[in-house]
Amino acid sequence: MKEFLQQPWPWYVAGALIGLIVPALLILGNKHFGISANLRHACAACFPSNINFFKYDWKKESWNLFFVGGILIGALIAALGLPDPNPIVVNPDLVNELNTYGINDYSSMVPQQLVSWDSLFTARGLIMMVGGGFLVGFGSRYAGGCTSGHAIMGLSNLQWPSLVATCCFMAGGFLMANLILPLIMKL
Amino acid sequence: MSTEKNTQEILTDFEVRSLDTVCINESTQQHPWWYNFKYLAVGILFGIVFVKAEIISWFRMQEMFRFQSFHMYGVIGTAVVVGAISIALIKKFKVKTIHGEEIHFTPKKFNKGQIIGGLIFGLGWALTGACPGPIFAQIGMGITVMIVVLLSAIAGTWVYGYFRDRLPH
Numbered sequence: 001m002k003e004f005l006q007q008p009w010p011w012y013v014a015g016a017l018i019g020l021i022v023p024a025l026l027i028l029g030n031k032h033f034g035i036s037a038n039l040r041h042a043c044a045a046c047f048p049s050n051i052n053f054f055k056y057d058w059k060k061e062s063w064n065l066f067f068v069g070g071i072l073i074g075a076l077i078a079a080l081g082l083p084d085p086n087p088i089v090v091n092p093d094l095v096n097e098l099n100t101y102g103i104n105d106y107s108s109m110v111p112q113q114l115v116s117w118d119s120l121f122t123a124r125g126l127i128m129m130v131g132g133g134f135l136v137g138f139g140s141r142y143a144g145g146c147t148s149g150h151a152i153m154g155l156s157n158l159q160w161p162s163l164v165a166t167c168c169f170m171a172g173g174f175l176m177a178n179l180i181l182p183l184i185m186k187l
Numbered sequence: 188m189s190t191e192k193n194t195q196e197i198l199t200d201f202e203v204r205s206l207d208t209v210c211i212n213e214s215t216q217q218h219p220w221w222y223n224f225k226y227l228a229v230g231i232l233f234g235i236v237f238v239k240a241e242i243i244s245w246f247r248m249q250e251m252f253r254f255q256s257f258h259m260y261g262v263i264g265t266a267v268v269v270g271a272i273s274i275a276l277i278k279k280f281k282v283k284t285i286h287g288e289e290i291h292f293t294p295k296k297f298n299k300g301q302i303i304g305g306l307i308f309g310l311g312w313a314l315t316g317a318c319p320g321p322i323f324a325q326i327g328m329g330i331t332v333m334i335v336v337l338l339s340a341i342a343g344t345w346v347y348g349y350f351r352d353r354l355p356h
Contacts, residue, residue, distance in 0.1 A: 005239070008239065008240065008241050009236070009239045009240040010240075010261075011240065011258050011259075011261030011262045011265065012265050014236050014239070014240030014262045014265075015261060015262040015263065015264065015265020015266045015268075015269065016265055016266070016269050017233075017236045018236060018265075018269075019265060019266040019270040019273065020270075020273065021229060021232075021233055022266075022273055022274065023270075023273035023274070023276075023277060024229050025226070025229060026274075026277060026284070026290050027277075027282065027284055027290070028225050028226065028229070028284065028285060029216075029218075029225070029226075029284055029285075029286065029288075030288055030290055031214070031226070035318075035323075036318075036344075038319070039319060039340055039341050039343075039344040040344050040348070042341045042344075043341060043344055043348060047345060049345075049349075051345075053348035053351050054345075054348050062223060063226045064226070066223040066224065066226045066230065067227065067229060067230040067233075068320075068323045070226065070228060070229060070230015070231040070232075070233065070234060071230045071233050071234040071237065071320060071323045071324050071327065072230075072324070072327035073227070073231050073234060073327060074230060074231035074233060074235040074236075074238070074324070074327070075234040075237060075238050075243070075323070075324035075325070075327030075328040076234075076327045077231065077235060078235040078237075078238035078239050078328065079327070082235075082238075082239060084239075088241065088246055090246045090250065091253075091255035093253070093255055094246065094249055094250055094253065098249075106246070108330065109238075109241065109243050109244040109245065109325065110316065110330055110333075111245055111246070114245075115245065115330065115332060116332055117331070117332050120332060128314055128315060129315065129332065129333075129336050129339065130336075131311075131314065132311045132315035132339075133311070133315060133322075133335065133336035133337065133342075134339045134340065134342060134343040134346075135308065135310050135311025135343065136311035136312060136317070136318065136336075136343065137311075137319075137340030137341060137342065137343025137344040137345075138304075138308075138311075138343035138346055138347045139304045139305065139306070139308025139343070140304070140308045140318075140340075140344075141343070141348070142300045142303060142304025142307060142308075142347050143300055143301050143303075143304030143305040143307075144295070144301060144304070145295075146320075147263075147318040147319075147320070148318075148319070150301075150305075151263060152266050152270055154295055155267045155270070155271070156267055156270030156271045156274050157274050157292055159294060159295040160297070161295045161296065161297040162295055162301075164297065164301045164302060164305070165301040165302075165304075165305040167305070168301065168305025168306045168308075168309060169305050169308055169309040169312060170252075171305075171306060171309055172305065172306040172307065172308060172309020172312065172313070173248075173251070173252045173310070173312050173313040174252050174309075174313075175306075175309070175310065175313075176252070176309065176311075176312075176313035176314050177248075177249055177252030177253055178252065178253065180314075181313065181314065184314075
């Protein structure tokens with residue numbers, strides 16, 4: 001049983017479980033699935049700086065902070081209790097491409113040669129982590145939600161603005177992965 | 188003067204609610220703070236799924252954006268189908284919360300932010316290989332450098348809030 005759970009879970013199991021979070025949050029207390037809102041709550045709680053956008057009762061939304069706290073604990077449980085002993089299996093075309101950038105470590109969920117404290121002070125590491133994080137935070141709030149709020153909650157509730165947002169998420173991703181990322185990798 | 192201040196506060200609240208539906212807490216009930224542990228439990232399950240299905244992997248995101256793997260499309264597609272069926276059932280049978288409250292849905296209003304912000308978010312998503320949820324999971328599983336990404340994302344959110352009135356919506 002444990003070995004069975006340790007191997008990577010298939011997409012249909014993961015997708016179904018994530019889909020069930022939508023009714024679970026609604027039935028547990030009328031809550032809408034949306035994770036990037038927590039970034040805003042963090043601003044509202046720590047640096048409201050008299051900005052109207054951050055002047056609201058964030059404590060009323062503290063359920064969401066408990067929810068992401070749970071994600072953190074769950075990830076820890078999975079990493080310690082159900083570790084996958086094998087390196088991550090990646091499409092050979094991607095392996096070839098990453099090889100040309102000097103990335104060949106598949107021992108972690110992230111490429112250790114790019115995402116680590118050591119690489120934080122290299123040009124590409126800085127752009128990826130500091131620049132990428134900034135774009136995620138700025139973009140998700142500008143769009144009014146991220147993958148959870150728009151692509152999952154919004155689409156599940158058949159909201160066409162969420163479909164627009166999801167298509168733009170994907171378009172931005174295609175652009176970055178295929179055209180911009182190769183340039184950053186050469187730095 | 189005080190009337191003007193009140194109006195402004197109401198307007199702000201309306202803006203917050205209309206442009207940012209993910210932030211709406213529809214429940215009007217008051218509960219002790221420890222009731223929030225039920226959301227912690229759902230979060231724990233979510234965190235385990237994130238890690239075990241490799242949804243938090245930078246490599247899986249790169250595959251997705253290069254059409255090299257079906258995995259992420261399968262995950263998101265299945266989640267949307269299951270979510271949509273669940274919401275349809277909740278609406279049809281007028282399912283109530285466990286506290287007996289009616290379940291509310293808020294329509295999302297279109298604004299240009301969904302296009303411009305969506306594109307910006309997509310760039311960041313492919314660059315870091317993580318959307319906001321996976322950032323928390325990666326920190327939890329011990330990739331501590333992702334704390335930098337999280338702080339940067341909070342900074343990005345703050346900068347958006349600061350320039351919000353001057354951005355096209």
